[in-house]
Amino acid sequence: MTVTATKPALFSAIKVGQHALHHRLVLAPLTRSRADPKSGVPSDDASVYYQQRATEGGLLITEATSISPSCGGYPGSPGIYSQDHIRAWKNVTTAVHEKKGVIFLQLWHPGRATFSFALPKTSATSDGKVAPVSASDIAIQGDSPFGMPYEKPRPLTVDEIKNIAQDFVQAAKKAIDAGFDGVEIHSANGYLLDQFINTSSNKRSDIYGGSIENRGRFPLQVVDAVSKAIGADRTAIRFSPYSGFQDMKDDTPVATWSYLVQQLEKTHPNLAYLHFVEPRVQLLDDGIDENDPAQDSDEHETLQYFRALWSGPFVSAGNYTYSAQSAYDRAESSPNNLVAVGRAFISNPDLVERFRNHLKLTPYNRNTFYSPGPEGYIDYPYYGAAN
Ligand SMILES: Cc1cc2nc3c(=O)[nH]c(=O)nc-3n(C[C@H](O)[C@H](O)[C@H](O)COP(=O)(O)O)c2cc1C
Numbered sequence: 001m002t003v004t005a006t007k008p009a010l011f012s013a014i015k016v017g018q019h020a021l022h023h024r025l026v027l028a029p030l031t032r033s034r035a036d037p038k039s040g041v042p043s044d045d046a047s048v049y050y051q052q053r054a055t056e057g058g059l060l061i062t063e064a065t066s067i068s069p070s071c072g073g074y075p076g077s078p079g080i081y082s083q084d085h086i087r088a089w090k091n092v093t094t095a096v097h098e099k100k101g102v103i104f105l106q107l108w109h110p111g112r113a114t115f116s117f118a119l120p121k122t123s124a125t126s127d128g129k130v131a132p133v134s135a136s137d138i139a140i141q142g143d144s145p146f147g148m149p150y151e152k153p154r155p156l157t158v159d160e161i162k163n164i165a166q167d168f169v170q171a172a173k174k175a176i177d178a179g180f181d182g183v184e185i186h187s188a189n190g191y192l193l194d195q196f197i198n199t200s201s202n203k204r205s206d207i208y209g210g211s212i213e214n215r216g217r218f219p220l221q222v223v224d225a226v227s228k229a230i231g232a233d234r235t236a237i238r239f240s241p242y243s244g245f246q247d248m249k250d251d252t253p254v255a256t257w258s259y260l261v262q263q264l265e266k267t268h269p270n271l272a273y274l275h276f277v278e279p280r281v282q283l284l285d286d287g288i289d290e291n292d293p294a295q296d297s298d299e300h301e302t303l304q305y306f307r308a309l310w311s312g313p314f315v316s317a318g319n320y321t322y323s324a325q326s327a328y329d330r331a332e333s334s335p336n337n338l339v340a341v342g343r344a345f346i347s348n349p350d351l352v353e354r355f356r357n358h359l360k361l362t363p364y365n366r367n368t369f370y371s372p373g374p375e376g377y378i379d380y381p382y383y384g385a386a387n
Contacts (some may be wrong), residue, residue, distance in 0.1 A: 010331035011356060013057070014338065016313045017182055017233040019102045022057025023336075024331050025352050028317045028342035029061045029184065029238070033076030033370040035376060038065060040079030042088040047379045052349035053072065054101030059338065061067040061184050061275075062092075064108035064191070067134040067171035070123045071164075072114030072132060075146070080105060080171045086178045093179030094147075102264040104182045104236060104272070107168055107226075111192030112140060112153035112201070113246055125154065131159070134195045135202040135209065140247050154291035161208060161218055161365050164192070171227045172235070182234035182272050185222055189277070190246025193219040194239075197256060200249035212252070212259045220263055223271070232270040236315075240277035242301045254305050261309040274310050275340065276303045278318035283343075307334055315340050325353040350382045359383050 011023045027050075034043045050060055066073040066079045079085050089105070096103045112134035124130045134153035142245050143149050157165070172183045187193035195201040196218040202209050208217055219237065225233040241250070241257040250256050257276075264271060279301035317340035320327040327339040345351045347364035354361055368376020 008328055008331065009337075010328050010339065012331075014313060014336065016059060016102070016338070016344065017236075019059075019181060020057065020104065021059055023352060023356075024338040025058065025133075025178045025327065025355060026315055026317075026338050026340040027053050027058075027345050028340035029063055029186070030342055030346060031063045031074065031077060031370065032346075032377060033074065034372060035076050036079035037075045039082070039084060040073065040077065041082075041084045042078045042092060044091070045374055045378050046078075046088070047091045048091050050103065051095035051099060052378065053351070054096040054099040054103070055346060058098040058101050058352055060101055061340065062095060062103065062105045062307055064106050064186055065171075066168075067109055068164075068167040069120050070168065071109040071111075072118035073110060074109070074114070074118070076370070080107070080174050080178070081167075086174055089175070089178035089180070093181075097179070099299040101114040104184045104231075105178070105180045106184045106186050106238070107171050107175070109112070109164060109167070109192040111135075111195045112150065113144075113191055114137075114149060115144070115146070120133075129154075133194065135204055138201055138247075140190070155204065156363070158206065158208070161221075165218070165222050168222045169225045169229045172230050176230050176234070179271055180312045182236060183226065183230070184275060185219070185226060185235070185237040187219045187222075188238040188240035189243055190248045193222065194248060197239075197260070197312050198250045200246045200247055212256050215256070216260050216263065219260065220267075223264065223268060227268055227271065232268045235268070236272040236275060237264070237278070238275040239306075241303075241306070242279035243277060243281070245283075253301075257306055258309060261306045265310055269312060271312060273313035273315050273338065274306070275315040275317065276306055280305060281318035281353065287339045307337070313338060317342065321345075324358055327355060346376075347380045348383075349380055354383055 014021050043136050065078045068081050114132045116130045119130050132153045133156050136155050139152040140150035175183050197215050206265045241253040315338040320339050323342040330339050343364050347362045
């Protein structure tokens with residue numbers, strides 16, 4: 001590890017797409033469920049929330065945002081397909097740009113992780129049934145956080161897959177209309193694109209199933225189409241190779257995601273960034289623990305395989321929430337690395353300054369992660385006000 005006394009790597013400049021960032025701390029994408037439950041229009045508080053977390057030359061990634069009315073979502077998750085969505089998001093991007101921040105919109109299709117109640121009647125098949133869609137007809141086991149069990153999804157046809165790739169394109173263009181600096185394609189955490197990648201959820205026998213090449217085809221096609229529409233330097237993608245969330249499991253994670261990164265390095269080396277979730281991220285613990293669980297590592301599960309294959313900016317997320325030191329160490333030890341922080345950024349709007357100055361963090365309250373209204377959303381204090 002090289003320690004630079006004057007300028008730690010975490011607070012040194014890096015170019016991401018068209019932007020010269022001033023530091024490498026990133027707001028991780030965080031669903032906060034405060035959009036209008038019927039329309040998916042972001043609330044006025046969303047502008048305040050993102051502006052509070054914006055810094056000059058700092059990158060923010062928004063919460064997962066539905067790309068079309070037919071993809072569904074969660075109660076209170078936002079969309080980017082109507083003029084009202086564009087108008088409301090424009091307030092957010094303007095608020096962030098006032099502080100000279102950079103903001104990417106996370107584009108989301110939940111696939112089998114949504115529910116028929118969130119899907120429009122127009123998405124019914126000829127037998128009148130409305131069901132979530134996926135790679136195969138395998139439901140997530142057990143009950144969802146919303147109380148009811150997950151539903152058995154309907155496997156997408158090849159034509160539908162092509163249409164969804166186009167929905168990503170339309171959503172990306174609308175994001176640019178709304179003033180976003182770029183988009184992050186959500187291909188992680190057990191949502192639609194991840195359901196195609198993982199062997200546990202993809203049992204197809206056509207060109208979208210079986211081999212690694214086939215399982216990687218859909219996300220790579222989405223990257224192709226989106227970067228053609230808005231530019232590779234405004235396009236990014238998120239992966240989570242080792243996540244078991246929502247029943248994800250791949251037989252050969254290192255080979256699978258290495259293939260994806262190699263393809264991206266070959267065909268789209270100018271993507272704004274690749275974003276990977278670290279192994280062993282546990283989202284169910286509470287409070288901020290100065291003992292960083294990421295240190296307790298299994299040498300076979302590491303992002304190093306993928307970092308080594310990518311020459312552009314590489315964002316890693318997961319468990320840097322527990323200590324500023326782990327973020328400093330990551331930035332020092334991996335060139336071109338940015339560090340995304342989730343939970344601690346919820347409860348510390350001025351997280352960048354707190355990490356810069358090694359200030360104490362405010363613990364987060366899990367009960368208000370997804371609750372409606374301003375509490376736990378825009379009322380966490382800045383350091384000076386808290387102490
Ligand atoms: C409340 C909450 C909402 C989240 N929503 C999203 C999301 O919309 N999209 C996504 O890719 N990840 C989402 N995540 C995962 C985070 O982006 C991040 O990977 C995770 O919190 C680990 O980082 P941390 O240890 O810094 O919290 C969410 C996590 C939390 C706690």
